Amino acid sequence: MYDFNYHKPSSSNAAASAVAGADDGKFLAGGQTLLPTMKQRLAMPSDLVDLAGCDLSGVRVDGDNLVIGAMTTHDAVATSAEVQAHIPGLAALAAGIGDQQVRNRGTIGGSVANNDPAADYPAACLALGATIHTDRRTITAEDFFTGMFDTALDEGELITAIAFPKPAACAYQKFPNPASRYALVGVMVAKTGGGVRVAVTGAGENGVFRAAEIEAALGANFSADAAAGAAVSADGLNSDLHASAEYRAHLVGVMASRAVAAC
């Protein structure tokens, strides 16, 4: 990778200033995507601002919300007593990201900011109706994920935490690519105050999306059969060497029905 200037500030304000003051500054969270990208020279930031010293890690309960700091690792989410007690489906999702070594370093804020179209956390954010907190504002998950690797974050805007409203029940099921283990299709089903919400990752041309057909079917009849029976359109789904759009559409129904069964 190309060399860069390394900074390790001790507050999120200082981190934001460091990125703002750099030619092409980037925040460094767990680095599990950014560093491989830089090694391939697909990114060459002038400055990396390491967030490890900014006190952005940890899980707390705030009324009906579970608030997870942006630098909380996948492993910390998976093993958190609070997450397991209040949103066990989220803890289980985190326990299935990447492998143990990646979970020990990768962070929820990094994953959400990157918005990889096959990442797991975006499905949880969208299905649970999470709110993304930044150093400037709060953004609903609906408004946040704007396309493949694209988010509503402005230049230099820093995610500080993600707030998940506690659902009545939720579960995530994914069909991992046998080689990469990334979600070929991943589906989060949540029973929330606002009805049943179903979010799909891995399948959409524009990244994570809500499956309206399955939400309608489950709203009428919350059962695995109803999820499996809802016709999911292949329009707008990815077709690549891993799977055709039609196969992905089929998998969305299968994963949704498994998720309902696990709720």
Added chain:
Amino acid sequence: MPNLSMTVNGKAVQGEVEARTLLVQFLRENLDLTGTHVGCDTSQCGACVVHVNGAAMKSCTMLAMQAEGAEVTTIEGLADGDTLHPMQEAFRNNHGLQCGFCTPGMVMSAIDLVNRNPNPSEEEIRDGLEGNICRCTGYHNIVKSVAEAARVMGS
């Protein structure tokens, strides 16, 4: 160039590195601790796994600077003199390696696995080693090794 200090295998070390220096480069090239291997260099194979503050991490996907002030343990830090760590001993007893290239990472990952789950099932061992690739053994004897070491470490 930035200065760096950390504790590696119980010993305080320091060095001057480029910001882009990876932890595995620092260990191998600055400290001559070449037991930690670079296999794929893309954070998939796990040959580079070391412990950072007790947790298994892929040292090819971590900057040396990110380990500033940390306690790092490499494969060289496991044995107590001539006495192998129970995980190393179990790999030897069960023929848990053939060419040996993946073994340092396997052993470090397996110790983290057993520390988290002292009595893992075969399925949990296989699942826990998802981030480590071996091209010789077919994994069977590695799984046996980890199961045996878990029994020894727990006793």
